[in-house]
Amino acid sequence: xxxxxxxxxxxxxxxxxxxxxxxxxxxxxxxxxxxxxxxxxxxxxxxxxxxxxxxxxxxxxxxxxxxxxxxxxxxxxxxxxxxxxxxxxxxxxxxxxxxxxxxxxxxxxxxxxxxxxxxxxxxxxxxxxxxxxxxxxxxxxxxxxxxxxxxxxxxxxxxxxxxxxxxxxxxxxxxxxxxxxxxxxxxxxxxxxxxxxxxxxxxxxxxxxxxxxxxxxxxxxxxxxxxxxxxxxxxxxxxxxxxxxxxxxxxxxxxxxxxxxxxxxxxxxxxxxxxxxxxxxxxxxxxxxxxxxxxxxxxxxxxxxxxxxxxxxxxxxxxxxxxxxxxxxxxxxxxxxxxxxxxxxxxxxxxxxxxxxxxxxxxxxxxxxxxxxxxxxxxxxxxxxxxxxxxxxxxxxxxxxxxxxxxxxxxxxxxxxxxxxxxxxxxx
Ligand code: SF4
Numbered sequence: 266x267x268x269x270x271x272x273x274x275x276x277x278x279x280x281x282x283x284x285x286x287x288x289x290x291x292x293x294x295x296x297x298x299x300x301x302x303x304x305x306x307x308x309x310x311x312x313x314x315x316x317x318x319x320x321x322x323x324x325x326x327x328x329x330x331x332x333x334x335x336x337x338x339x340x341x342x343x344x345x346x347x348x349x350x351x352x353x354x355x356x357x358x359x360x361x362x363x364x365x366x367x368x369x370x371x372x373x374x375x376x377x378x379x380x381x382x383x384x385x386x387x388x389x390x391x392x393x394x395x396x397x398x399x400x401x402x403x404x405x406x407x408x409x410x411x412x413x414x415x416x417x418x419x420x421x422x423x424x425x426x427x428x429x430x431x432x433x434x435x436x437x438x439x440x441x442x443x444x445x446x447x448x449x450x451x452x453x454x455x456x457x458x459x460x461x462x463x464x465x466x467x468x469x470x471x472x473x474x475x476x477x478x479x480x481x482x483x484x485x486x487x488x489x490x491x492x493x494x495x496x497x498x499x500x501x502x503x504x505x506x507x508x509x510x511x512x513x514x515x516x517x518x519x520x521x522x523x524x525x526x527x528x529x530x531x532x533x534x535x536x537x538x539x540x541x542x543x544x545x546x547x548x549x550x551x552x553x554x555x556x557x558x559x560x561x562x563x564x565x566x567x568x569x570x571x572x573x574x575x576x577x578x579x580x581x582x583x584x585x586x587x588x589x590x591x592x593x594x595x596x597x598x599x600x601x602x603x604x605x606x607x608x609x610x611x612x613x614x615x616x617x618x619x620x621x622x623x624x625x626x627x628x629x630x631x632x633x634x635x636x637x638x639x640x641x642x643x644x645x646x647x648x649x650x651x652x653x654x655x656x657x658x659x660x661x662x663x664x665x666x667x668x669x670x671x672x673x674x675x676x677x678x679x680x681x682x683x684x685x686x687x688x689x690x691x692x693x
Contacts, residue, residue: 273384274313274346276306280337282330283320285456285492287351289408290374291318292398294350297376301385301392305402309337312345314383318374319351319361321427323595327353331364338366348382350374352427356599397442400449405646405672406490406654407450411439411476412457416465420534421563421594421602424458431462436476443484451644451673452515452654453480454490461498474502481506481513488644488656488674490515496522496545497537508552512642513674515656517557520546525580526573529566532605539580550585555636557658558586562621565594565614567605574617581624587632587657589625591618633659633687636679643689645672653677653689666691 277298281291294316295305306312315337320326330353338347349361350371362370369382377394380386387393401407412433415425446453455477457463464471473491480489491514494503499520507514520542524530527538550556562577581589593614596603641655645663650672653663659679667677667689677689 274303276304276312276314277383278306278309278312278315279318280309280315280333281318282326282333283318283322283352284458285408285454286410286413286458287318287320287374289398289410289456290351290376291316292401292408294318294374294376294379295402296398296400297380297394298383298385300395301380301387303385309345314346314348316379316383317347317349317351319349319353321351321353321356321423321597323592323597325595327357330361334361334364334366338364346383348379350379350382352424355427356423396438397445399445401446405450405644405650406452406454407446408456409439409442409446409453410434410457411455412460412463415459416462417459417536418534420532420605421566421597421600423597423599426599428458431459431466433463433465433467433471435467436471436479439476440479440483443480443487443489447484447487450487452488452490453484454492456492459495460492461495472500472502473498474500474506477503477506477514481510486674488513488515488642490517493519493521495536496520496542499545499549501548504549504552507549512656515557515658516553516555517559517656517658518549519559519561520549521561522577522580523561523563524566524569524573525577526569529569529573529577532566532568533563533602539576543580543583546584555632555639555657556585556587557656558584559588559590559658560586561590561592563592563594564617564621565609567594567602567609568607569594569609578620578624581621585628585632586625587629587659589621591621593618632657637681637687639679640676640692641679641689642674643667643677644674655679655689659687661687661689664688664690 279291309315319330346368347366348369354370354372358370371378371382414428414431416431463473525539643653643655646652650668670691676692678692680688680690682688
């Protein structure tokens with residue numbers, strides 16, 4: 266057990282599982298620990314303590330966490346304190362507390378609670394926890410969490426249990442944070458657990474579009490990117506902002522579909538149906554060209570028939586996706602879907618996943634071919650600025666002519682690498 270009298274660790278290793286919201290939360294933990302004089306290290310072998318920010322989105326995530334905690338806790342003299350925070354601790358604190366090597370469990374992602382669990386307390390007023398993140402540890406693109414939690418109730422999802430109800434940060438706090446991040450990062454990605462719910466709990470209410478418009482006005486010279494947005498929150502105001510921002514609001518959206526079958530969407534308790542999804546995404550695609558369009562699909566949800574799968578394939582065929590994340594359904598204990606009948610064999614899930622990945626793979630290649638010879642607004646990332654990232658979320662090697670211009674938002678010409686791939690050249 267760690268107490269205020271415990272020797273405070275000097276070097277701390279932070280390990281993050283899961284989504285961008287979790288990565289952002291870890292950055293806040295790192296910032297506070299460094300503010301209080303700790304050093305964060307890149308190797309647990311060099312650390313006096315380890316903080317694991319956990320994920321619990323699937324059963325696999327839980328077992329990965331347990332394997333990792335056991336492994337990292339077993340080092341040399343075995344005295345390495347391991348603090349586990351994050352979503353898994355919010356739903357299974359006691360069982361995680363019982364794992365070998367775990368010295369403290371912090372339900373959720375509060376940086377102060379994590380610091381205190383390590384015996385790292387403020388020594389002066391200057392070491393009080395800041396309300397904003399000043400800089401991401403590394404990388405060109407920084408995450409900015411604008412919202413947390415979710416008010417929806419999808420039958421397969423445990424996140425709403427782990428993260429609680431939707432809570433929005435104030436626009437002023439978000440703008441202040443973005444202004445600080447903009448000093449170090451030419452691109453800021455807005456993230457959260459369900460950012461489409463942004464502002465619904467605010468008094469007075471604020472819309473996501475209004476927040477983005479304010480950020481574009483008050484934080485110039487950076488590109489903003491919206492992480493993931495549900496189709497029924499993809500309103501014309503967001504689309505207009507994206508169309509009229511001259512690339513400062515990246516022409517890229519991740520719009521989870523999960524299934525193209527209304528029967529399956531009903532079983533998932535998703536808040537939309539296939540035609541609504543199609544209509545909103547078609548509206549987006551007709552206004553935003555080129556467009557980076559990603560989605561999530563769950564294959565093999567209990568009861569999914571061949572016909573349901575065909576409907577998903579047909580809907581995907583009809584829309585201009587440029588990438589897809591396919592998840593073979595797996596039970597998550599503590600969710601309602603866990604009790605649903607009509608399980609599908611893994612073989613069928615594998616076949617259906619393969620079909621959808623192949624389909625979107627062809628679309629992604631066609632999208633890249635269509636970008637050849639065109640101009641793109643890019644930022645550079647990688648330790649040597651060797652990767653160019655376009656607004657529509659293509660990544661390609663950056664030629665010296667582009668790297669010489671620095672990592673801020675630039676115009677590049679997309680050229681062939683002579684090998685079927687793309688490269689980005691400087692265009693001034
Ligand atoms: S929208 Fe559904 S899947 Fe997403 S966090 Fe909320 S409950 Fe979970």
